[in-house]
Amino acid sequence: MPVSRTALSDDRKVSTAVVEAVAEAEGVTPVEIDTPLHRAIDPDALNRLFGREWTRAGTPRVRFTYSGYEVTVLDAERITVRSADEDERGAPDDSASGQ
Incomplete structure (x- = not known):
């Protein structure tokens, strides 16, 4: 979920x-x-990317895997976390098992 x-x-x-x-x-x-988060992504770079001075120039979007979850950060205000085994709809991803 x-x-x-x-x-x-x-x-x-x-x-x-x-x-x-x-x-x-x-x-x-x-x-x-x-x-630790730094094993998945550079926390300082993530903070800078979504800092005020950068977000005025455009809307960044970052997606990465952390601790078994797919994390999507959108425009410094929205973070979505879902199991890395789920597809976009939240259903289990059977492609990894070959089904």
């Missing part, structure tokens, strides 16, 4: 919101996630 976050506050970093959203999807606290 996908988890979505919206409306990031000015004082909250995108990287922090990503970790919180993945923890929510996993049903754990952020400190209980086994994999």
Whole structure:
């Protein structure tokens, strides 16, 4: 089941919101996630990409896999997290098993 976050506050970093959203999807606290975010993506680069000075120039979109989840960050205000085994509709992806 996908988890979505919206409306990031000015004082909250995108990287922090990503970790919180993945923890929510996993049903754990952020400190209980086994994999540090920097193993999936550079948190500082992610924060800079979605910083105020860059978002005025256009609408960035980043998609990456973290801790078994596909994370999509849209325009610094929306984060969607879903199991990496689900397709776009939220259904299990059978292509990996050859079905």
